[in-house]
Amino acid sequence: MNDTQTNLDLRQLRTQAKELLKAVRGGDAEAFARARPYFSRNDDFSLVSAQLVIARENGFSSWLELRRATGEEKRPDRLSEMFDAVDALDLERVRSLLRASPNLAGCWRKTDYGGWESVLHVAAKRGSLEIAAALVEAGAEVYAVRQSDYPPVFEARFSGNPELVEYLLAASAERDNGQPPTYGCGIDIVCASRLGMLDRVEMHLTRDPFAVYRRGCIGKTVLHWPAHNGYVDVVEELIRAGAVVDADEIGLYGGKPLHWAAEYSPSTLRSLLHHGADPNSRNLMKGEFEGYTPLHMCARQREECLENALLLLEAGAVLEAKDARGQTPLDVARTNGREQMVEYLAAQ
Numbered sequence: 001m002n003d004t005q006t007n008l009d010l011r012q013l014r015t016q017a018k019e020l021l022k023a024v025r026g027g028d029a030e031a032f033a034r035a036r037p038y039f040s041r042n043d044d045f046s047l048v049s050a051q052l053v054i055a056r057e058n059g060f061s062s063w064l065e066l067r068r069a070t071g072e073e074k075r076p077d078r079l080s081e082m083f084d085a086v087d088a089l090d091l092e093r094v095r096s097l098l099r100a101s102p103n104l105a106g107c108w109r110k111t112d113y114g115g116w117e118s119v120l121h122v123a124a125k126r127g128s129l130e131i132a133a134a135l136v137e138a139g140a141e142v143y144a145v146r147q148s149d150y151p152p153v154f155e156a157r158f159s160g161n162p163e164l165v166e167y168l169l170a171a172s173a174e175r176d177n178g179q180p181p182t183y184g185c186g187i188d189i190v191c192a193s194r195l196g197m198l199d200r201v202e203m204h205l206t207r208d209p210f211a212v213y214r215r216g217c218i219g220k221t222v223l224h225w226p227a228h229n230g231y232v233d234v235v236e237e238l239i240r241a242g243a244v245v246d247a248d249e250i251g252l253y254g255g256k257p258l259h260w261a262a263e264y265s266p267s268t269l270r271s272l273l274h275h276g277a278d279p280n281s282r283n284l285m286k287g288e289f290e291g292y293t294p295l296h297m298c299a300r301q302r303e304e305c306l307e308n309a310l311l312l313l314e315a316g317a318v319l320e321a322k323d324a325r326g327q328t329p330l331d332v333a334r335t336n337g338r339e340q341m342v343e344y345l346a347a348q
Helices: 010-025 029-035 047-057 063-069 078-087 091-100 102-106 119-126 129-137 152-157 162-176 189-194 198-207 209-213 224-229 232-240 257-264 266-274 294-299 306-314 329-335 339-346
Strands: 108-110 116-118
Touching: 010 029, 010 047, 029 047, 047 063, 047 078, 063 078, 078 091, 078 102, 078 119, 091 102, 091 129, 102 119, 116 119, 119 129, 119 152, 129 162, 152 162, 189 198, 189 224, 198 209, 198 232, 224 232, 224 257, 224 266, 232 266, 257 266, 257 294, 257 306, 266 306, 294 306, 294 329, 294 339, 306 339, 329 339
Parallel strands: none
Antiparallel strands: 108 116
16 A cells, blocks of 8 residues: 555545536536546446546545545445446456355445436446346346336447447347336337337337337337437337327326427427427426427527427417416527527517
């Protein structure tokens, strides 16, 4: 142990980790530069991620190793050690821990945003096929679904490792025996449609044509997320299969698929309008968006998608329509500081 390591103060290090987390999430370029060697995305940067960065900056491979060096870590915490090993992409340590305690393959932890994630979620997020395979072989639940409705394969899709995605899809299909929620397809149809996985959507529809009417945990239909994310091929396939274009999301945000498409995606907005979606439909959900038309939703977005506004107006959207608070789309744009949208709508 060197002199720097002997002078470590665990409380101070914890504070540094929290400060780093706050800075990264706040968009601080210097903080993100510190994190970039270990984490390529800042949207999933957590307190555990920040702790790993602090540990590495102080010459340790993991937060657990750093804690032990301070003399304040007296007893091994196997669960924390497993998550630390996965965060650090330490395959040999993961295997060693699994040999000693195979049940660690199924462990979960509380996240700093109040939810939960399994160790397989973390491995998928970090993009490690080898660690994910070690966990699955040791008994990890392949399609573990946390509060936000996302299984590990969802995290893997954003990790940049397509081989990991295919592995988890195959492992899930092998284990679920054709039962809900994946029905032998490796991923549920709502999640597949959100990720633009047309082949998996088609697989679901071939096996069960009524799959087109399934909903996710917050009441979204199979159309809402692909409409939002711009997957026009998925939207077209679902509509051909009988998806209801004006169905409401009934659990959290409300709105029809057209409301969701109006935020970002001209291609799916155009498709939904072509298939009869009502440009003056209303969000019926009580709350922030009550009474919104798709044009209201378009008007409040940071991206200021003027093409969507044009498409909606050409389709017959009423510029003077008022939401539950009595605001028009122009009012909403002004309230949210969308200057380009204000200028565009005011000129109509």
